[in-house]
Amino acid sequence: MKFKIGFDGYSKEKEFPVDNRIVTEEKVPVKSLVQVRFPNRGRSLAYYNDKFDLHVGDLVFVDGKLEGERGIVTDVSYAFKIKLSDYKRVIAVADTTVNGELYFGGSHLVSFDRSIIPYDKIRGWFLPPADDEEYAVGSDDKGFLLEKLDEFEIQPQIADRGFDYYNHNKVVYLCLDGIHGKAIVEGSTPYELTFDYKNGEVSNLICDCFCSFHCKHEFALLLQLRETLKVIEKHYEDLYEQSDYFAAICKATLLNYAMNTDKSGSIVLG
Ligand SMILES: [Zn+2]
Incomplete structure (x- = not known):
């Protein structure tokens, strides 16, 4: 099943020559x-x-x-x-335009094209531009199998909260480019997560809520990743193999942000 979606919420970029160059008039400020x-x-x-x-x-x-x-x-x-x-x-x-083809993927819509719902664009729907703060990142390289989440070292009550987050689609976005993954989980505020995934194994999972232990955001992400990968494996294996990339966005998030009031656009279901 395909779900095509096209929005054209902003006027198209105008091009005009200046000094014999073509410049793109995209962000002309208007006081x-x-x-x-x-x-x-x-x-x-x-x-x-x-x-x-x-x-x-x-x-x-x-x-x-x-x-x-x-x-x-x-x-x-x-x-x-x-x-x-x-x-x-x-x-x-925020740039809330989305143009391109998205596929049904359970609670989310999935793209195998890096240009349609890239991380940086979707991040801007939730978070202001990144600050210049320097961060130190450590990783323990302790991988674990996504299929064996019961072995994931997390306190049971935190895992329960993570399960609630997953159930309520708080994992609003995730993507996996090669082995490197990113996600946005919307808790009391939006959090950014990064991880690696290869041959069924997750490693270097980090959430910027800066918990010193595994948090509910991480657990929610793992559950969502498992669900989305299962759908992809079942229905879109060829597309994923070709692109070595997927991004998944929560349906409600796309509806709320990309289809807000002032826009024109269309959806083609097929
Ligand atoms: Zn967290």
Whole structure:
């Protein structure tokens, strides 16, 4: 079964010659004062924007007290005069366009094309741009078989919470490129996870909630990875073999973000 999906939420990039070169007009900033609603906080505040061309429905991140919170633009004004020191700014806008073919994969939709739902794009739906902080990463190289999750060293009550997360599709996204995997698990806030997977064995599993023990996010990811790989093995083995890549996104996440109000687009089921 195929699930084709095509969205065209933003105007196409315009090309025009400047100095005999072709430049891409993608992010021409238009100064504006925007009203931003933060669904997780139940608040709405005004922000100054001079970096982007913003529209109602855009998913943005801001600086100030609500830094790191996802916001939705609910109003855009172009005629205004404000004291700049009174306003915080919009610092990032997420690219929520998705164009291409996705396949049914249980609770998720799956792509075998690296360009359709790449990690960096989907990350921007959940998290502000990465900071410049330096991180030290250690790994113990202790692998374990995905088929033997009962041997995974995790406290039973944490495993139960992880199972709940998995059941409620909190593993909103995961991808595996060669042996290197990444995932986003939406707990109280979104967490980024990385792992390696080869010949049925998971290793170097790390979650940025920085628990010193195996956490519920990791366990949820393992359950989702197992489910998605089973579906792929059963229905799309050839596609996966060709690409050596898959990405899976929770259906509800795709509907909420890529199909929000202001967009045009189409779905072809087949
Ligand atoms: Zn975690």
